[in-house]
Every structure is written in structure tokens, then in C-alpha cells.
Amino acid sequence: MQKILSGIQVKELDAQHLKLSGKSSLELMEEASKAFVSWFLEQEFSIESPVQIAVGGGNNGGDGLAIARLLTEYSYSVFILKCFDSADKLSSDALFNFNKLPDSIQVLEFVDWDLPENGILIDAFLGVGLKGDLRPDAIKIIQRLNEFVGTVISVDVPSGLASDEISRGDIVKADFTISFAFPKLSLILPEHAEFVGELVVLKIGLLGEAYEGLHSSFYYLENHDIPALHKTFNRFSYKGDMGKILLVGGSPGKMGALILCAKSALRTGSGLVTCHMEDSERFIVQTAVPEAMASWGLIPNPEFYDSVGIGPGWGTENRVRLLKQFLQDFKKPIVIDADGLNLLARNPDLLPLVPKNSVLTPHIGEFTRLVGKATNHLERLELAKRFAMDNELILVLKGANTVISLPDGRQVVNSSGNKYMATGGSGDVLTGMITSYLGMGYAPENAALCGVFHHGMAGEIASKSKRRSLIASDIIASIPDTYIQLDIS
Ligand SMILES: NC(=O)C1=CN([C@@H]2O[C@H](COP(=O)(O)OP(=O)(O)OC[C@H]3O[C@@H](n4cnc5c(N)ncnc54)[C@H](O)[C@@H]3O)[C@@H](O)[C@H]2O)[C@@H](O)CC1
Ligand SMILES: Nc1ncnc2c1ncn2[C@@H]1O[C@H](COP(=O)(O)OP(=O)(O)O)[C@@H](O)[C@H]1O
């Protein structure tokens, strides 16, 4: 997994990397710009769309100038919007690229920019070199860039966004942010979602010795990390190897949550799924998921199960005794979600009974009730880290970039998923997936990482054809494609 570095560390990395690799900063700029252009070409933006590039005086602007030159090689008509005073104020690498601009590129003074109605705006005004509060002239530029109605693509970070803290005020509102090597921490904070748009991280050769030497407790979970986290099964595997799991949840009017959870566990690979619910509700489970078994009343013989997921749609009335009894009897890691978490929040004496390395999956509301209130997401992540370490639990804080806090203090930021997954029942699907992996004997950390990643990826696959029509069942229907795309048997 790639480490996520702070803005200060990024500076340190640049300097160290150039020293150790023998590369020049100009070579690195060319590499980043080429990676950007490859991504740009993959999007198949119309060649008819004019491309305006807002260029600042630092190396972020330098990237913009190199991108301009490269894009003309692919027949795009490119305009430079000069957001710097004069060429002698450019950083040396930016100046080099300014002097290499082909004649076909028109360079416009920013004040003369006649805001077009459409096309593409590449924002290479300010990157991670932003220091302190924006100067008044920069604020004006950002406000005007934000009047543009076409597609806005920010290079490295949306201009005006600070790298390590919560930013407010004037920041470019991008449709896409194309960052290099690893995401800067501020790009994954929900407070910044309206500025970052869709986050794309492109690999450039910045991840050598210098990068290895820098410490961070934040990691970024991506496609290529996933196959190694999976267990393999052989041809003698039988349904017992694939895990016997119990899902406790549902209540009158909320049986859908348990049903989605059971279906998703089965699609993830569970061998044997039993749903535990109130007596009166068992027929709906048996009808909706014939592959699952039903149980009600007391939980007989809990030791039979390899893992257990508790909470989706369960309600909180008259549940404490059953939960307490169960936690006293069951010693293997489990998954707790939704009303299971609400019960823990109301009965903190139960928390020490939760088996070590269990996976708790709150959304922000449940997190606030269980762990505490935070004034911003950075503070919330710090609370999450402490909670996971102090209780020796794995805390999955759900959201646009779900963050998995591990008992050893590492915090893993998920890269998969999209806004179309913000739909009722999508969390229940995740609970089924993580419980399924636990039941298959995955280490709890790997179960949480695989569950979160595959869930987001299934959402992405489903949304290709569904967009805002996506419902939680579509996520379940796309779980098989995640195995196919990641080549997992
Ligand atoms: N890691 C690297 O070495 C690479 C860095 N690259 C690019 O370089 C960027 C960083 O470049 P720099 O360090 O030159 O910094 P930037 O270009 O991000 O910022 C420096 C510019 O911002 C202006 N500025 C700073 N604070 C300001 C404020 N408060 N109000 C108004 N203007 C302000 C400065 O006057 C200067 O023009 C990255 O974001 C990335 O785009 C890429 O070339 C790829 C490789
Ligand atoms: N904007 C988003 N981008 C990516 N994933 C999202 C987004 N919004 C929600 N999700 C994911 O969808 C799921 C929603 O879970 P939850 O809030 O528990 O919903 P529910 O209670 O309806 O099941 C989480 O896994 C979350 O990470």
C-alpha cells in the first residue's frame, strides 16, 4: 500500500528524491505532465473542445506549460492563461517549459480572458507550494476560474487548497483532480469533496528510496494491493472452508437490511449463511434468499459459526440482553454495524466484551454516537485512530473515502467507490461482505480491507450502467465482476 504523505513531507521527498535518484526536477515535471496527458487522452475529450490552461508561476504552472506543449502534439487547440506577472518571475523549470511552448499556442493575459461557455479548463495555477492565506490577486483569479462552466481539471491539487489542513474560502472547484504518486491528505477529506471532484492518482517515479524513508500512518488502498490480501482455495475446498456465518439483524419493517446482507455474503463467497431474526419475520428471509438458513429465538450453539455479523436493521428495543449474552459466548472476531453500534454507544460496558480485532463499520452519525463528536474530519480521524488502538478493534469509518483504522495505529484510505453508492442498504451490503471474508478465515485486517475495496469497486462497476439509478442490490450483482476484473478465483 502506498503511504500518504503530508505537504511538508512532499517537499522533503522532492528534495531527497532528486538527490538520491540523480534525476532533475525538470525530468520529474516532464514525467508528471506525460502521465497527465495519457490520462487526458484516455478520457476522449473532443478535439473540438478548446483547452485553456491557467498557469501560475511555480512548478504547478510548470506542469501546466509542459502539458500545453504535449497536448498540441495530439491536435488539441490550447490557450495559456497567464496567472503570473512576467516570465522572469517563473520558477526555473516553469521558465524552461514556457520557452519551449510551440508558436501555435496563444498566451493570454488573464485579464483579457473572455470566459468561454464551454470547453476544458486545466487548473495549473497553484499546487502544494501554496503558503499561508491566498493573496488578493490570487483570490480574484480563483473566483474567475470558478465562473467557468465547462470541465475543470486541476493539476495535483485544486488551486487554493492547503495540503494538510481544512481549507475554506476561495478554492478552484474541479470536476477532476489529477494528483501524482499518492493523494495529498487534504484531497480525501469530505470537507474538500466539492473542490476535488473525482480524484485520480497517477503513478510517477517518485516512490523510490527517499519515499521509503518517510514515515506516515496513512496508507492508500488501490487495485493492485488487493490480490495479495486474498486467501486461495484449492479444488478440495468444501462449503465448510468457505465459512459458516451468522447474520443477526432485521426487525419488522427493516427485514430488507438483513436480506441484502445475506445476499451479499453469499455473493462474496460464504459457504453457509444463517440469518437470525424474530420468529415472525423468518418467512420473508426464506422466500427472499432461499440459499440462506433461518434461525430465531436464542442463538443456539454460537461456536458453530466461523464469524458473525450483527446489526443491519436490527432495531435497539429489547436487544441488549441478547447482544450481551452473545458477546460473552463468542470469542472470534465479528462485524458490528448499524443498530449493533447504536447499542454499544448506549451501553459502553459492552465494548470490552467485543472480541479483539472485530470490525466496526459506522457511518459518521454512528461514529459520533459511539466514539465522539469532532469539529472536522481530521479531528475525527484522530479519534478513530485512538479508538481502534485503545480497544484493539478495526474501525471502518464509512464515507466517500472510507478510512479503516487498525489497532496498530495505521489508517488505510480506500480509493474505490463513488457517489452513486449513497443509497439505502449500501452499508448492509458491506457488512455482509466483511463478515463473509472473516468466515472464510481471512485475518480481520484483510477481511476489512478486501470487503471495503470490493464493495466500492462493485459500486463503480454497477454505476457504469446505472448512474443515479443504482440501488444496493446492483452492488451485490456486481460483486462477481470484481473477482473477474481483479483475477481472483
Ligand atoms: N514532486 C515533485 O517534485 C513534482 C512537483 N510537481 C508540481 O510542482 C508543484 C509544486 O510546485 P512549487 O513548489 O513550485 O509550488 P506551486 O507551483 O504549487 O506554488 C508556488 C506558486 O504559488 C504562489 N503562492 C504561494 N503562496 C501563495 C499565496 N498565499 N497566495 C498566492 N500565491 C501564492 C507562489 O508565488 C508561486 O508562484 C506540485 O503541486 C506539482 O504540480 C510536478 O512537476 C511533478 C513533480
Ligand atoms: N459519495 C460516496 N462515495 C463512495 N462511497 C460512498 C459514498 N456515499 C456512501 N458510500 C458508501 O456507501 C455505504 C453507505 O453505508 P451506510 O451509510 O451505512 O448506508 P445504509 O445505512 O443505507 O446501508 C458505505 O460503504 C459508504 O462508504
Ligand SMILES: [K+]
Ligand atoms: K492546481
